[in-house]
Amino acid sequence: MRGESDRMSPVDDQVDAPGMRLMGITTVLDDSPVLHRLMLDVPAGEITVLMGPSGAGKTTLVRHLVGLLEPDRGTVEIGGRDVWEADPAGLREIRNGMGVLLGGSSLFDSSLFASMTAFENLEYSLKHHRVGEAERRRRAMARLEELALGDVAEQRPEAMPAHARRRLGLARALVTDAPALILDDIDVCLDAAHSHRILAALANWRERTHGTLLITTHKIGLARELGDHLAILCNGRIITTGSAAELLNGIETNEQFDHRFQISDFLGPPRMEDIEADDETSRGGVKLRLTIDPAMVRAAIIGVVVVTLVIMTLALAHVL
Numbered sequence: 001m002r003g004e005s006d007r008m009s010p011v012d013d014q015v016d017a018p019g020m021r022l023m024g025i026t027t028v029l030d031d032s033p034v035l036h037r038l039m040l041d042v043p044a045g046e047i048t049v050l051m052g053p054s055g056a057g058k059t060t061l062v063r064h065l066v067g068l069l070e071p072d073r074g075t076v077e078i079g080g081r082d083v084w085e086a087d088p089a090g091l092r093e094i095r096n097g098m099g100v101l102l103g104g105s106s107l108f109d110s111s112l113f114a115s116m117t118a119f120e121n122l123e124y125s126l127k128h129h130r131v132g133e134a135e136r137r138r139r140a141m142a143r144l145e146e147l148a149l150g151d152v153a154e155q156r157p158e159a160m161p162a163h164a165r166r167r168l169g170l171a172r173a174l175v176t177d178a179p180a181l182i183l184d185d186i187d188v189c190l191d192a193a194h195s196h197r198i199l200a201a202l203a204n205w206r207e208r209t210h211g212t213l214l215i216t217t218h219k220i221g222l223a224r225e226l227g228d229h230l231a232i233l234c235n236g237r238i239i240t241t242g243s244a245a246e247l248l249n250g251i252e253t254n255e256q257f258d259h260r261f262q263i264s265d266f267l268g269p270p271r272m273e274d275i276e277a278d279d280e281t282s283r284g285g286v287k288l289r290l291t292i293d294p295a296m297v298r299a300a301i302i303g304v305v306v307v308t309l310v311i312m313t314l315a316l317a318h319v320l
């Protein structure tokens with residue numbers, strides 16, 4: 001029989017931890033540039049912590065990775081597969097290999113079902129991965145206990161305080177033992193009482209899966225503790241990568257962090273002019289994604305039909 005520390009994949013076969021790679025990512029939201037020519041490598045089987053000032057674009061980057069938001073330019077690869085070129089079945093396969101906790105503490109953000117209890121929320125994910133009933137119970141309860149949620153297993157998430165709901169979202173991301181884990185902003189659950197449990201749960205997941213973890217946080221202590229690799233996202237780009245100990249040397253507060261990385265980044269925020277200039281010069285190397293508005297296509301077809309009819313009418317009138 002297998003113990004808790006055994007390696008388990010979502011479907012009980014060994015699955016290799018995937019690397020993740022973002023190349024040349026440019027994103028414009030509401031006519032404002034958010035990311036510009038962003039490059040990031042998340043090595044397979046290791047922990048990468050992503051930090052950056054508030055509004056730098058961390059959640060936007062995560063949304064590109066998990067298939068929720070298509071970048072305007074560039075490629076997003078997980079395990080060597082382009083997330084945004086995958087067909088729906090391929091995208092489902094990529095998503096099945098990921099445990100995800102989105103930023104925010106609302107029900108929607110934590111990917112929880114309001115109509116299900118804490119236990120049912122976790123069991124649902126395992127059912128989706130065709131895990132048998134007894135094993136579902138064992139795994140779901142193990143994750144709930146691990147995150148101090150055993151007592152509220154029968155409660156619905158809406159009845160829980162925000163930090164407990166956030167831990168439940170984390171338990172749900174962990175429960176399938178996916179080989180890739182993407183956790184956006186777990187700071188909400190990192191109060192003094194629970195941070196050691198969160199770190200222990202992540203260490204346990206790592207021991208079971210040897211998976212790849214990408215985590216975004218504002219907590220300098222957490223980044224120091226976890227970070228095999230630290231990447232700093234600032235002004236829409238990854239401005240530096242390295243070991244957390246080196247990059248955070250001498251930084252104790254978020255003000256010091258912002259001061260070192262945001263104020264000293266001489267390139268500053270991305271500008272729309274630069275992105276438009278890229279569009280004009282883009283050839284070959286960087287992929288340009290064009291959005292075709294169906295309304296424009298319809299208008300163009302109607303226009304062609306009308307012009308054709310007018311020409312035919314004129315030609316007919318000329319003949320008669």
Ligand SMILES: Nc1ncnc2c1ncn2[C@@H]1O[C@H](COP(=O)(O)OP(=O)(O)OP(=O)(O)O)[C@@H](O)[C@H]1O
Binds near residue numbers: 030034056058
């Ligand atoms: N749907 C949207 N429409 C328009 N602008 C958006 C949208 N989502 C995010 N933004 C803007 O994009 C920028 C980056 O936001 P994002 O949430 O990715 O930053 P973040 O680094 O995760 O911030 P935080 O650390 O505060 O969570 C911000 O200026 C934000 O206002």
